[in-house]
Amino acid sequence: MKxxxxxxxxxxxxxxxxxxxxxxxxxxxxxxEVVLTREPGGTEIGDHIRSLILDPAFAKMADMTEILLYAASRAQHVNELILPALDEGKVVLCDRFVDASVAYQGYGLGFPVETIEQVNAHATGGLVPDRTYLFDLTVEDAKKRMHARGALDRIEQRDDTFRQRVYDGFMAIAADEPARVRRIDANREVEEIAEELRTDLLAFMKKRRDDDEDGNRDRSR
Structure with a gap:
């Protein structure tokens, strides 16, 4: 099974x-079999890049430097971890991917979305998630949760105007790709959200298996 x-x-x-x-x-x-990973990071090289991206000491980082660092981490991640796991038939669960760059660096920083997509198409070889869960939480609620966690990283320290643009970017992605992206109301109890994810993903996997079996039967005729 793929x-x-x-x-x-x-x-x-x-x-x-x-x-x-x-x-x-x-x-x-x-x-x-599951591989749980995150971005930026997921590999030794990617984790070093992550520390550069998120360190508040690097406030002077140019926007294009940020874009390219995310893409560099992603390129290593895809080639070293994600693609090999997919080739072995595993389920890869990844905290953020290209959509995050489109929302944060495209909508948030104001770079043309086409530029972000082109850079990341090279970094990923065109890899697209099979299923994406978009956690929908207002800027105000997200801000409260972040401050409750403690110290903020370089990206988290940006202002509410930036965060609103990022939020709008995520909503635009969900509207453009409803077949792939499922919006999740994140302002609920942990158990309720977990049940929705579990139920949806298992149903998604079953449908894909059924579709694959139907396709195999058609080819064997």
Whole structure:
């Protein structure tokens, strides 16, 4: 069976990381091989790049430097970890991917979305998630959660105007790709969100298996 690439997206503070860990546990209990990873990072090289991107000491980082650093981390991530896992038939659960760059560096920083997409098409070789869960949380609610966690990184320290543009970017992505992106109301209890993710993903996987079996039968006729 071919692997499945699943990503979670949304504003900082939306609870993505917690939910991704819970989803990984559910799949593993069902006997499904899972690789849990994140961006930027996911590899030794990517983690070093992550430290550069998020360090508040680098306030002078140029916007294009930020864009290219994210893409560089992603290129290593895809080639070293994601593609090999997919080739082995595993489910890859990734905290952020290209959608985050489109929202944060495209909409947030005001760079042409086409530029972000072109840079990342080279970085990923055109890899697109099979399923994406977009955690929908207002700018105000996300801000409260971030401050409750403690110190903010370089990206999190940006102002509410930036965060609103990022939020609008994520909503635009969801509207443009409804077949891939499922919006998740993140302002609910952890257990309720986890159940929605589990139910939807298992149903998505079943449909894909059924479609693959139908295709194989058609080719064998």
């Amino acid at each position: 692997g499945l690439f699943v990503t979670v997206e949304g504003p900082d503070g939306a609870g993505k990381t917690t939910q991704l860990k819970l989803l990984a546990q559910e799949l593993e209990m069902a006997g499904i």
